[in-house]
Amino acid sequence: MTQQVRLTDLAHGGGCGCKLAPAVLRDILAGVPQAALFPNLMVGTETSDDAAVWRLNDQQALVATTDFFMPVVDDPFDFGRIAATNAISDVYAMGATPIFALAIVGMPIGKLSTDQISAILAGGAAVCAEAGIPVAGGHSIDSVEPIYGLVAMGLVHPDKVLTNRTARPGDVLLLTKGLGVGVLSAGFKQERLAPEGYAALIASTTQLNRIGAELAGFAGVHAATDVTGFGLLGHALEMCRGAGVSAEIQAGAPILLDGVEALARSGVRTGASGRNWASYGEAVVLPEGFDDWRRDILCDPQTSGGLLIALSPEAVPQVMARLVELGATAAAVVGRIVEGPPEIRVV
Known part of the structure; x- marks a missing residue:
């Protein structure tokens, strides 16, 4: 039988911290020809939104997304749950109801046991069942590092699609989860994470963003996006750029997950938070003397x-x-949308 190994020992990065830095991604996509215009493509790559949306008819639009990454924890079942929750979130972020998923599986055969791989898939299937959808198929390869995620599909009325480009001056910004997943996962990999911190990490990253499918039913909801690999500042900035507005983020408003502040103050951070700041820091105005650890948390990659x-x-x-x-x-009001160029002011 294959010897059991730590999943995180097989990955050079973990969770949404594996994402390409925003500036690198922009450079890559700049060289990709734009797709031809398709009248039924309601949302494409124009504003870095969370999923593509295709109008099927006057009553239905199909929402499609894919998301996958390397392990952020060592427990195979938890890894599967986190990856699936993260992928389905993109459907919720568009205001849609998920309908089914396909599994994306890349595993280092010979390094992980079949039991570990099965547990990863079982974790993903468990979250899909919680969301009321099947894992209807997928694709698998033998890869150097363990990779798992989903293609997630959903349905929404064409008039009720939420995007990241329709925020309005005067809007309040509400964040539905606490911050610090990247810090906690870095602490875990360094074996510095207390049990209560690990519990907070798992609870947050496996909580489905169900509210997304209901948002269009609330009067006054104008835009949404999910906060993942680019951190709160990065995804808020995408919202500002899409709508041509500015945002003010209250530095102390986001709720921090248990254990995050202590780890951050002691210097625990992800490499991705630094890459994120280097990619979009020129569009963010910080208060004079702002602590580096606080900036790191606002740039912290949020897996799920x-x-x-x-x-x-x-x-x-x-x-x-x-x-x-x-x-x-842990939901909290964290800022507001104001008139101005696409930038963020931290207050």
């Missing part, structure tokens, strides 16, 4: 992070009440 929702102030109480009903107890 929360939704960032732009909505009118009047809509906040109703949406917050529903989030509490769904168990999103």
Whole structure:
């Protein structure tokens, strides 16, 4: 039988921290010819949105996305759960209801046991079942590092699609989960993460962003995106660029997951937070004397992070009440949209 090994020992990075830095991705995509215009393609690559949207008819639009990464934890079942929750979140971020998924599997055969690989897939299937969808197929390869994720599909009414480009000045920014997943995962890999920190990591990254499928039913909800590999600042900046607006982020407003502040203050960080800041820091204004650890948290890659929702102030109480009903107890108002060039001011 293959010797059991730590999943994270087989990966050079983990979770959404594996994503290409925003500036690198922009350079790569700049050399890719734009697709021809298709009248039924409602959302493509124009504003780095969370998923593609294709109009099927007057009542239905198909939402399609894919997301996969390397392990952020060592428990195979938890890894599968986290990766699946993260992938399905892109469907929720567009205001859609997921309908089915396909598995993306790349595993180092000979280094991981078949039991470990099966547990990864079982974790993903368990989350899909929780979301009410099947894993209807997929594709697998023998790879150097363990990779798992999903192609996720959903349906939404064409008039109820949410995008990251429709925020309005005067909107409040609401984040549905706490921050610090990247810090916690780095602490885990360094064997510095306390049990309560690990519990917070798993609880946050396996919590489905179900509110997304309901957002179009709330008057005053204008835009949404999910906060993942580029951190809160990076995904908020994508929202600003898409809508041609500015944002103010309150530095102390996002709730931090258990253990994050202590680890961050002691210097624990991901390489991705530094790459993120280098990619978009020129579009962010920080207060004088702002602590590096606080900046790192605002740039921290959030594997399976929360939704960032732009909505009118009047809509906040109703949406917050529903989030509490769904168990999103770390939801918080973290800023607002204002008139101005596409940049962020941290206050």
